[in-house]
Amino acid sequence: MTDKLTELSNRLTDGMRPFLAMDILKRARELESMGRNIAHLELGEPGAAPAPRVLEAVAKALPEPQGYTNAKGLISLREALSRYYADQHHVEIDPDLIIATMGSSSGFILAFHAAFKPGARIAVTRPGYPAYLNTLNGLGFNAVEIPVTAANGWRLTGADIEQAFWKMPFDGLLFASPANPTGASLDRDGLFDVISTCKRLGIQVISDEIYHGLDYSGPSISALELTRDAIIINSFSKYYCMTGWRIGWMVLPEHLIRRAEILQQNLFISAPTLSQIAATVALGERDYSEEQKAHYAENRTLLTQGLREIGFDLPSAGDGAFYAYAGVSRFANDSLKFCETLLEEIGVAATPGVDFDRTDGNGFVRFSYAGTRNSIEEALERMRRFLK
């Protein structure tokens, strides 16, 4: 077995960690270029293209000059987003409080700098999306980790927040529901518990709603249904199958919108114009997204059952997104080495738990079921034989 990935992940700078899912993809592509067949379960990326009408609208707009837009984004997109909140969440959102961003990733940068001063402490869940810690560290903020447990379905609670806060007080909380890598979702009561605890403790909430719509056990509840004080971050990447279009949005409380707009003007000018046009159309194509979701739901059942049969520890299938965060203690105690072995020996690409949890992640691996049924069947079959 080669140690390509371990070698890659050891090449770190200034305490910044690589995003291992991306490193695994890089190595998987290398192996593919050598003629190997790889079953891709490492990336949270829908396999389908955006809805046909989205592509038509972009083709039509392409010959026109595509200049910068208003820093906040096209008014047609922000009005469509305002309608989305009215239809899906029954809340009235002023389009002036919305900013179109380059995926949710640039939304984090705007949110952190709009709401906090460098050096501020911002809490995130552990396990959680790796870029949260890396972005916070890279931008000069301090991250605090709040552990969540499989015993509680990986769901964050007000009590978890309170316990962490009294150990090491923090200024903000960034969390996702449904979450990456666990798929854990908060229902209305759970979300209320989190938001009201933060309000009581004076913590600014940033709600990452990127997996909204990809819910298998009840509709996604937006923090906007419960408060106007939270910063909402969302994206067209997942539900609308538009990862590479780099387009998302955020909704800000009134006292932060101007600051975020100024940051956007200076840091990014505006989100990509063609992608904003595409996104405006995508919002009207939810039936197409629901078709994709039906595939993920089938994949979810297939993968969950298959992993359990093989001997992975997976007490819950996750409520949303498209990930299974499976315990691997029966097979390994080093998740990076385990993923490396799967990739090099049997061509199965998955993401080690240490990407999401630097403390306990060695006991876990994240499998994504956003891809094809075929790749999941193939991966399960290869692991069944190899791990027997």
Ligand SMILES: Cc1ncc(COP(=O)(O)O)c(C=O)c1O
């Ligand atoms: C929880 C979470 N937030 C944000 C992102 C970033 O997505 P994007 O910048 O494509 O919107 C991801 C990507 O996987 C994610 O899992």
